[in-house]
Amino acid sequence: MSTDLIEAVPVPIIIVNRERRIVSLNGFARSLYGADMAGRHYMTIIREPFCVQQIEAAVTGRQTHPAELRRRVDERERIFSLTAAPWSEGGAIVTLIDETEAHDAERMRSDFVANVSHELKTPLTALRGLIETLSGAAQNDAEARVRFLAMMAEETERMHRLVSDLLSLNRLEDADVVTRNDRIDLCEIIAAARQSLSDSAAARGISIVLEGCHEPVPLHGDSDQLRQVFNNLVENAIKYGEENGTVTIAVSHEKYDPLLRGPAIRAAVTDDGRGIGQEHLARLTERFYRVDRHRSRQIGGTGLGLAIVKHIVRRHRGWFRIASQVGKGSTFTVLLPAD
Ligand SMILES: Nc1ncnc2c1ncn2[C@@H]1O[C@H](COP(=O)(O)OP(=O)(O)OP(=O)(O)O)[C@@H](O)[C@H]1O
Ligand SMILES: [Mg+2]
Known part of the structure; x- marks a missing residue:
C-alpha cells in the first residue's frame, strides 16, 4: 500500500x-x-x-x-x-x-438524565409522604395540615424551579433561539435583580452594595437574560455568603480589555463567605455541579444557576470568571463587550 x-x-x-x-x-x-x-x-x-x-x-x-x-x-x-x-x-x-468524544457525550447525557431524575425524585418522594400523612393520620389535625401544606408548597416550588431552569438552559443551548440585542442599561438590570432579592438578603442580615452605578451603563444585550445572570450571582452570594456580611456588585467600564480586544463592561459580584476550593473552580459551571451537595440541597440549590450564567454570558460574546479564596470569599466577574 x-x-x-x-x-x-x-x-x-x-x-x-x-x-x-x-x-x-x-x-x-x-x-x-x-x-x-x-x-x-x-x-x-x-x-x-x-x-x-x-x-x-x-x-x-x-x-x-x-x-x-x-x-x-x-x-x-x-x-x-x-x-x-x-x-x-x-x-x-x-x-x-x-471515539473518546462520542463516549464522553454519551456519558454526559446519561449522567444528565440520572441527575434530573434524582433531583425530581427527591421532592416527589417528600410530596408523596406528605399527601399520605395528610390523607391518613393528620386528616383532622388542623395545625398539621397548615404545616404540611407549607412543606408541600416548598417542594412544589423546588420542582417548578428545576423545570424552569432546565427549560432556560435548553433554550440557551438552542442555536436557533435568538438573544435580543437591545440597547439597555446594565445598572438598571442589576438594581432590579438586587431589589427582587432584598427579602432573602435581609433574612440573612446581608447588605448589598452597588458600586459604579452613578450614571447609566449602556450596552447591547438581552435584558431578561442579563437580569437572570445577576439574579443567579447575587442569589448565590446571599445563599453562600457570610451571615450579616456584605455583597458588593462593582460595575466598571474598561476602555480596552485584552480578553475582549475592545471596550468592555465589567461587573463583579463579591461576597465574604466561606469561599470555594481551587479544585472546584473549573467545574462550577457544569450542570448540577455543587461543592457540597448536601449543604446546597438543604438551602435549595440544584447546581444549574452558574451553568445558565455561563451560557448567557457566552451568548453575549463575553467572559465569565470565578476567583475565590477559602475562608475569605468569592468574586464572580462578568465581562461584556461595550459599545
Ligand atoms: N458565592 C458562592 N460562594 C461559595 N460557593 C458558591 C458560591 N456560588 C456558588 N457556589 C457553589 O457553586 C455551586 C454551583 O452554583 P449554582 O448557582 O450553579 O448552583 P446552586 O446555587 O447550588 O443551585 P441553583 O443556582 O440551581 O439554585 C453551589 O452549589 C455552591 O457549592
Ligand atoms: Mg445558584
Whole structure:
C-alpha cells in the first residue's frame, strides 16, 4: 500500500504481515505507539483479546468486527474503535478511530438524565409522604395540615424551579433561539435583580452594595437574560455568603480589555463567605455541579444557576470568571463587550 496514502489518512494505521509483524505505521500510529515499532510482533502493542481476535481474523481471511481499544494519551484514557481488514499482500491493515468524544457525550447525557431524575425524585418522594400523612393520620389535625401544606408548597416550588431552569438552559443551548440585542442599561438590570432579592438578603442580615452605578451603563444585550445572570450571582452570594456580611456588585467600564480586544463592561459580584476550593473552580459551571451537595440541597440549590450564567454570558460574546479564596470569599466577574 502506498506510504503516501497511509500517511495522508488522519487516523492511526498499522500494517501487519502474515507473520504478525508490523510492517509500517503512519505518523498518527507512531505518535500513539512510538517510532520504533516496525518489525515487532503486533502483540507488543495491541493485547486486548477481542482486538487480537479481529486482527487474527483479518490475517486469516475471516469476517471481522470493530473492537474497542483503550490507550492512555497525554495523561488521559482515550477510547478507539479498532477495525482490521485483510491486506492484499497477506496480513492485516489495522485502523484506529478515536471515539473518546462520542463516549464522553454519551456519558454526559446519561449522567444528565440520572441527575434530573434524582433531583425530581427527591421532592416527589417528600410530596408523596406528605399527601399520605395528610390523607391518613393528620386528616383532622388542623395545625398539621397548615404545616404540611407549607412543606408541600416548598417542594412544589423546588420542582417548578428545576423545570424552569432546565427549560432556560435548553433554550440557551438552542442555536436557533435568538438573544435580543437591545440597547439597555446594565445598572438598571442589576438594581432590579438586587431589589427582587432584598427579602432573602435581609433574612440573612446581608447588605448589598452597588458600586459604579452613578450614571447609566449602556450596552447591547438581552435584558431578561442579563437580569437572570445577576439574579443567579447575587442569589448565590446571599445563599453562600457570610451571615450579616456584605455583597458588593462593582460595575466598571474598561476602555480596552485584552480578553475582549475592545471596550468592555465589567461587573463583579463579591461576597465574604466561606469561599470555594481551587479544585472546584473549573467545574462550577457544569450542570448540577455543587461543592457540597448536601449543604446546597438543604438551602435549595440544584447546581444549574452558574451553568445558565455561563451560557448567557457566552451568548453575549463575553467572559465569565470565578476567583475565590477559602475562608475569605468569592468574586464572580462578568465581562461584556461595550459599545
Ligand atoms: N458565592 C458562592 N460562594 C461559595 N460557593 C458558591 C458560591 N456560588 C456558588 N457556589 C457553589 O457553586 C455551586 C454551583 O452554583 P449554582 O448557582 O450553579 O448552583 P446552586 O446555587 O447550588 O443551585 P441553583 O443556582 O440551581 O439554585 C453551589 O452549589 C455552591 O457549592
Ligand atoms: Mg445558584
